[in-house]
Amino acid sequence: MLNLQNDRFGLGWRPELSSGILVHLGQIDFVEVIAENAISENNKSVPLETIARHVPVTIHGVSLGMSSAEPVATKRLDALARLIGRVGPVSWSEHLAFVRSGNIEIGHLAAPPRTRATIEGTVKNFDRARAITGSAPLLENIATLVDPPASEMNETDWLRGSLEATNAQMLLDLHNLYANSINYQFDAREALRSLPMERVRAVHLAGGRRITHPRTGAQRILDDHLHEVPDAVFELLELVAALAPAPLYVTIERDGNYPHFSQIMSELARARAAMARGRACRMQQLATAS
Amino acid sequence: MNPDKLEHFLAQVYTNPEMRARFLQNPESTARAAGLDENVILQLTKIDREGIEFAGDSFERKRASQMRAAAPKSHWWRRAARALGWKMQ
Numbered sequence: 564m565l566n567l568q569n570d571r572f573g574l575g576w577r578p579e580l581s582s583g584i585l586v587h588l589g590q591i592d593f594v595e596v597i598a599e600n601a602i603s604e605n606n607k608s609v610p611l612e613t614i615a616r617h618v619p620v621t622i623h624g625v626s627l628g629m630s631s632a633e634p635v636a637t638k639r640l641d642a643l644a645r646l647i648g649r650v651g652p653v654s655w656s657e658h659l660a661f662v663r664s665g666n667i668e669i670g671h672l673a674a675p676p677r678t679r680a681t682i683e684g685t686v687k688n689f690d691r692a693r694a695i696t697g698s699a700p701l702l703e704n705i706a707t708l709v710d711p712p713a714s715e716m717n718e719t720d721w722l723r724g725s726l727e728a729t730n731a732q733m734l735l736d737l738h739n740l741y742a743n744s745i746n747y748q749f750d751a752r753e754a755l756r757s758l759p760m761e762r763v764r765a766v767h768l769a770g771g772r773r774i775t776h777p778r779t780g781a782q783r784i785l786d787d788h789l790h791e792v793p794d795a796v797f798e799l800l801e802l803v804a805a806l807a808p809a810p811l812y813v814t815i816e817r818d819g820n821y822p823h824f825s826q827i828m829s830e831l832a833r834a835r836a837a838m839a840r841g842r843a844c845r846m847q848q849l850a851t852a853s
Numbered sequence: 854m855n856p857d858k859l860e861h862f863l864a865q866v867y868t869n870p871e872m873r874a875r876f877l878q879n880p881e882s883t884a885r886a887a888g889l890d891e892n893v894i895l896q897l898t899k900i901d902r903e904g905i906e907f908a909g910d911s912f913e914r915k916r917a918s919q920m921r922a923a924a925p926k927s928h929w930w931r932r933a934a935r936a937l938g939w940k941m942q
Contacts, residue, residue, distance in 0.1 A: 632857045664857070664864035670916035673867060673908070676859060708911055709904030713859060713896040746904075774907065781903050785911065 570804075570838050572831050573621070575816045576614070583824030585617075590828065593619040593653065595814045599626050601650075602642050615650050621765070621812060622647065622655040627692065629702065630675045630725070631661035632684040640695040647696055653812070656701035656734045656765065657692070659685065659725055674707035677714035677721035682728050689729040701765055702731045706739035706786035710747055718743060719757045726762050733759070736767040737799045738792065742784040751799055760806040768792045768800065768834060769816040788818035792830050797837045804841020805848070813838065862887045866905065868916075873909050877902055 573593035574584055584591060594614060601611050601622070614620060624643060627635045647655060660672035661681075675681040685702075693699040704722055716724070726733055735758070744751035770790030773782045792815065800813070815830050862884065865872045876883040877900075884894040 632860060661860055661864075664861040667861070667864040667868055668916070669864055669867050670912045670919060673863070673912070676863075707904075708907040710901040712863060712900050712905075713893050776903050776907065778906075779903055783904075783907055 570810050570842070571619075571812045572835055572838075573619075573812065573814050574827065574831065575623075575814055575818070576620075577818065577821075579819075579821050580817070580824065580827070583827070587824070587828060588618055591618065591831070593621060593812060593814075595621045595623050595816075596650075596652075598622050598624040598643055598646060598655070602646055611646075611650050615652070620650055620652045621814070622650065622652045624655065624657040624700070625672070626662055627657050627688070628660065628662040629657050629688045629692070629700075630659045630681050630685045631664070631688065632680065633661070633664060635688045635691060637691075637695070640692055643692075644696040647698065654701055654765065655696070655698065656703055658703045658705050659722065660705045672705045674705060674709070674711040676711050677716045677718065679715070679724075682721070682724050685725050686728045689731060699731060701734040702726065702729065703734040703736050703767065704739050705736070706742040706771075706784075708746070708783055708785065717749075718747075719754045723757070723759055726759055731762070732764040733762045734765040734767060735763045735803065736769070737796045737803065738767070738769040738771060738786055741793070741796050741799060742771055742786045746783045751795075752802055755799065755802055755806060760803070761808055763803065763807045763811065764809055765812040765814065766800065766803060767814050767816055768796055768830070770796075788816050789820040791822070791826070792833075797833055800834060800837040801841040801844075804838045805844040806841075811838070858887070858889060859893055862889060867909055867912050870909065870913075873905065876900075877905060 571592035573591055573595060574580065576584065576594040576596045584594060596611060596614075611620070627639055629635065643655070658672050661675045662669050662672060689699070689702070702725065704718075714721070740754060741751050744754060769786060769788045770792050771784050771786040771788070772790055774785045775782050803811070813834050815827060815834065817827060866876050867873070872883070880897050880900055881894055884897045889897070
């Protein structure tokens with residue numbers, strides 16, 4: 564579904580940001596809508612179809628549970644298919660996570676054990692999702708506060724294995740990668756270099772905060788989407804721009820603790836600048852190599 | 854390994870504080886009682902204990918937030934009336 568020559572920069576659509584987004588549409592290339600909000604609200608706020616007439620829309624799901632041995636519920640895929648049919652998004656995406664098991668709803672995205680079995684589960688769910696909705700989702704890496712128990716491989720090997728087995732394109736969440744690199748002591752830049760960057764079609768930028776264990780005092784980064792995008796994440800974005808050959812959709816995600824809208828637009832401008840520096844570096848590398 | 858059984862076990866650990874406490878106290882016996890494979894039980898003895906607690910707390914906050922968001926809204930004047938002991942029609 565993505566067929567562009569240039570990178571695009573957008574914001575996550577939230578009711579609290581809607582007026583700011585509509586006023587600044589000339590400076591925003593697209594908006595990303597949370598699928599479950601659009602399906603449950605059923606256009607009680609600004610109709611999604613109206614938004615899609617004025618700006619390209621991408622759809623982002625958060626509750627399918629793609630990376631699970633449990634099949635994604637058909638009714639969820641049917642609802643998503645209807646939403647996609649109504650809106651005509653540029654793309655849609657979901658997470659490499661599990662969110663439920665049987666009648667237990669975890670309440671958020673949980674990192675599955677990084678095993679061949681969960682890759683196989685991802686493939687089955689991915690193929691069903693593509694068949695029912697009519698288009699393949701981009702798959703996103705998630706942040707995790709726990710090193711997934713009973714894992715057989717590290718994060719980048721599992722991500723690469725999942726993407727290759729599904730032949731999917733990737734939504735690369737840089738704050739998720741950054742948070743995991745801090746929490747589990749690996750080099751985020753080296754992780755980027757080992758990911759299949761030719762599959763990356765979209766990027767998420769967000770912020771988080773450090774949380775402290777009440778008993779041990781240990782700290783981890785929580786990807787809460789309630790804070791500004793850290794400098795380190797913009798630096799990773801510049802590297803992504805140097806490594807990824809395809810045009811990218813870059814989204815700033817903010818879910819609350821909203822600053823003045825001008826600050827969010829400043830982050831968008833900063834993302835454009837980081838991408839421009841990275842693309843210039845890429846052009847120079849390609850010119851040197853030829 | 855039975856991935857369904859493992860995922861279900863992890864979902865219980867992440868969402869049930871009592872199950873989580875039992876698991877952190879004795880991962881091997883808790884996993885064995887859940888009927889997990891022996892090789893998985895061995896892997897679960899090398900757990901990220903702080904991570905399990907961080908994650909359980911975070912998931913609980915998320916579920917609570919979702920329940921608050923889904924609860925019917927009460928207008929401020931209804932809440933004030935109830936506080937004053939007025940009967941509402």
